Amino acid sequence: MAILEVKNLRKHFGGNEVLKGVDFSLEKGNVLSIIGSSGGGKTTLLRCLNFLEKADEGDIFVNGECVYHAEAGMKKPVVSPKAQRSMGLVFQQFNLFPQYSVMDNLMLAPKLQAKRLPADARESAQEILARAEALLARVGLSEKANAYPCELSGGQCQRVAIARALMLQPEILCFDEPTSALDPELTGEVLRVIRSLKNSERTMIIVTHEMEFARNVSDKVIFMADGVIEEMGTPEEIFDHPKSEKTAAFLSHRAF
Amino acid sequence: MNFSQINLLLLSGFGKTCSLFFLTLIFALPLGLVVMFGLICPFKPLRWLTRTVVWIIRGTPLMLQLFVVFYVPGMLFHTNLFVGTSGRFQAALVAFVINYSCYFAEIYRGGVESIPRGQYEAAQVLGLSRVETFFRVVLMQVVKRILAPMSNEVITLVKDTSLARVIAVAEIFYINEVRILSKAIIWPLFYIGVFFLLFVGALTLLFNYAEKKLSYYKL
Numbered sequence: 001m002a003i004l005e006v007k008n009l010r011k012h013f014g015g016n017e018v019l020k021g022v023d024f025s026l027e028k029g030n031v032l033s034i035i036g037s038s039g040g041g042k043t044t045l046l047r048c049l050n051f052l053e054k055a056d057e058g059d060i061f062v063n064g065e066c067v068y069h070a071e072a073g074m075k076k077p078v079v080s081p082k083a084q085r086s087m088g089l090v091f092q093q094f095n096l097f098p099q100y101s102v103m104d105n106l107m108l109a110p111k112l113q114a115k116r117l118p119a120d121a122r123e124s125a126q127e128i129l130a131r132a133e134a135l136l137a138r139v140g141l142s143e144k145a146n147a148y149p150c151e152l153s154g155g156q157c158q159r160v161a162i163a164r165a166l167m168l169q170p171e172i173l174c175f176d177e178p179t180s181a182l183d184p185e186l187t188g189e190v191l192r193v194i195r196s197l198k199n200s201e202r203t204m205i206i207v208t209h210e211m212e213f214a215r216n217v218s219d220k221v222i223f224m225a226d227g228v229i230e231e232m233g234t235p236e237e238i239f240d241h242p243k244s245e246k247t248a249a250f251l252s253h254r255a256f
Numbered sequence: 257m258n259f260s261q262i263n264l265l266l267l268s269g270f271g272k273t274c275s276l277f278f279l280t281l282i283f284a285l286p287l288g289l290v291v292m293f294g295l296i297c298p299f300k301p302l303r304w305l306t307r308t309v310v311w312i313i314r315g316t317p318l319m320l321q322l323f324v325v326f327y328v329p330g331m332l333f334h335t336n337l338f339v340g341t342s343g344r345f346q347a348a349l350v351a352f353v354i355n356y357s358c359y360f361a362e363i364y365r366g367g368v369e370s371i372p373r374g375q376y377e378a379a380q381v382l383g384l385s386r387v388e389t390f391f392r393v394v395l396m397q398v399v400k401r402i403l404a405p406m407s408n409e410v411i412t413l414v415k416d417t418s419l420a421r422v423i424a425v426a427e428i429f430y431i432n433e434v435r436i437l438s439k440a441i442i443w444p445l446f447y448i449g450v451f452f453l454l455f456v457g458a459l460t461l462l463f464n465y466a467e468k469k470l471s472y473y474k475l
Contacts, residue, residue, distance in 0.1 A: 052377050084383050095378035098473045099396045108392060109382035150474035168382060 001064055003028040003203050004049075004172055009058035011044055018044045019055065020227040026172070026220065029153075029200040033214035034207045036224035037250060042207045045174050045224070049205070050089045051079060062086045062171055088170030092177040094157040096149040098166070103145045106132040106164050111220040113168070128167075139193050156184030159193050166197075173197070175206040214227050215239050223247045262444055264437055269431030272345070276417045276427060280303050280352040281410070287353060288360025295365050305446055313358040318351070319336075319419050325351040326423045341426065348420040356413060356468035363405045400470045407463040 002025035003033040011019040018041050026032050034042045047053040049060065051068070055075050060068035070077035096105050107128050114122040136142050139159040149157055158178055165173055177196065179187040191213050197204065197215060198217060208214050214221060215236065223231045223246075231244045241247040294306030314322070326347040329337040338347040373392050379389040421430040428448055436444050 050381050052380065084381065089381040091374060091378065093374050094371075095374035097375065097378070097393055098475050099400075109384060112388055113383060148473045161343070164382070205365070 001062075002026060003063055004205075005059075005061040005064075006049070007059040007061070009045065009048055009055045009060070011048055011053060011055045013084070018227050019048065022058070022224075022229055024222060024229060024232060026203060026205070028203055030219040031198055031204045031206065031217055032220045032222065033209065033218040034205065034222045034224060035209070035214055035238075035250075036230070037221075040224040041227040042224050043176055044172050045055055046089070046205065046207050049172075050087045050174060051084055054079075054088075085168065086171040088165040088168055088173040090158070090161050090165050090173070090175045090178050092180050094154075094161045094181070096157055096161055098149050101146050102136070102141065102152070102160050103129075103132055105149070105160060106135065106167050109164075110167050112192075132163075132167060135166055136160075138196075139163045142190075153186060154182045155189045156181065158190045162190075162193055162197075167241070170207060172203045175204065175208070177207050177209065179208070179210060211251070222252065224249070257436070257439060257441065262441065265431050265435050266428060266444055266447065266451075269426060269428035272425065272431075273417045274455075276345070276348060276352065276420060277414055278415060279349055280356055280417075280432050283349075283353040284356035284360055287357040287362055291357050291361035292364040292368065295361055296368065310358045310361060313355055314362075318416060319422055321355055322348060322351045322419060322423050325354075342351070344423050344425045345420075347423060348425045352413070352416070352420075356409070359409055360406075363402050363409065364398065366405070367402040368394065370401055371397055397475055400473075400475060403463060403467055403470070407459070411459060411462075414456055414459065415452065426428040 004026040006022060006024050009019050009022040010017070019119040020041075022041075022045055024032075034045065036042050044053060048055040048058075055068070055070055057069075057070050057072055058068075059066055060083075062082070063086075064078070065082070066078075067083035068077060097108065100108060110123065110128045110131070111125065114124075114128065117123075133142070133145070136145055139162055141156060141159055141163070144152060144156060144160075149160070152160065158181075162178075178194065179190050182190065187210070191210065194204070194206065195213075195217050206214070206218070216235075218235050220227050221233060221235050223238060223242075223244070225246050231238060231242060231247045237243075238247065239251060242251060262265045291310065291425070292308060293304055295310065297303045297306070326338055326344065329335070336343070338344060375393055375397070376389060379393045386391065417427055420427050424430060428451065432444055432448060
């Protein structure tokens with residue numbers, strides 16, 4: 001069964017229709033890259049999947065369960081309480097909390113989440129700390145645990161943001177152009193971390209302009225243009241044998 | 257009247273000035289937050305009502321507001337809401353709290369609205385509730401941003417307390433005028449100036465200290 005299923009997702013801002021009916025599904029443990037020119041709807045799609053934008057129409061299923069449903073004429077979409085927890089998002093601009101140390105950035109949300117559970121079911125502060133330390137080690141920033149975001153480079157900030165998103169163990173981890181705000185020499189370290197996260201348990205969706213990376217790391221690639229999925233397939237299909245003219249044109253403008 | 261007698265009088269007036277100052281802060285700082293929530297409330301009627309109140313309070317002299325608070329309830333309801341010396345003080349306090357809440361609310365609003373949207377979005381995707389987002393993520397950043405304008409406003413409040421004399425609250429200027437200046441003793445005026453300078457100096461140091469304390473991170 002697909003871990004994520006998106007059906008007929010539509011979104012418009014004013015008169016501008018940004019998503020014109022998007023359908024796709026994703027298997028557990030797969031990495032999906034979404035590519036396409038700016039203004040094609042990639043980021044809006046990702047924001048709808050994370051409920052930062054409310055799609056006007058469409059359904060989102062996680063593990064077969066409908067977590068989001070909207071249709072024309074509905075006043076408010078139906079969002080299940082599980083919806084937000086099943087998704088994680090890493091932003092282009094990191095959006096770390098500047099007043100907290102790296103460690104506190106990681107632990108804030110899990111600690112607040114634990115508080116909402118009954119005492120016997122909640123994760124203890126030590127367990128949260130242990131997980132945070134393990135994740136920081138994983139992204140190679142153990143020595144920065146007590147640093148503040150303003151003391152880190154962009155690449156380090158983004159690695160912290162990745163660890164922070166992983167703390168909540170989302171079903172699907174999304175990346176919104178995770179390297180677009182970084183200097184070229186810092187891009188590599190972030191991409192290496194994302195690549196290292198790939199395993200059979202972790203499902204990821206990456207909106208990216210790094211074609212080489214998308215080709216190497218993805219199981220599935222979506223090319224979006226004008227608010228629709230123009231083409232979808234394996235990296236080989238999309239990059240080596242694009243069927244759509246738009247895809248071919250887009251890729252030919254990119255140097256590999 | 258000798259030097260020590262004058263000193264005692266002035267100190268008693270200055271005590272009143274200080275209690276008016278501190279009590280105004282204690283009530284107006286949190287009340288400003290409430291007014292701010294009204295100013296940014298998505299429910300339009302409440303937002304417009306709050307904006308109108310803020311417009312009236314900021315648009316009329318504090319002196320007028322002191323008169324209104326002190327005299328109008330009695331004129332309307334024929335009961336003395338504020339009786340005697342302590343009543344005068346209470347009336348002044350009410351007027352100051354209302355006035356300063358509105359100014360604080362606008363400063364808070366500026367601070368809250370200057371927080372980048374990304375901070376709210378990050379909090380949302382991390383599953384924080386709106387209340388948690390405000391108190392755990394936004395508030396500390398707002399405090400850092402508004403420290404400078406707040407220090408301005410608080411320093412202004414120190415000196416605005418002297419307006420309470422118009423309803424005969426026995427703060428330092430009233431005492432000086434009624435008990436000392438009336439005997440043609442001029443020098444305490446300069447003495448009062450020094451009081452205010454020292455008080456504001458201490459506040460300035462306090463705000464500088466707070467700014468330094470919060471400089472461990474950048475926004």
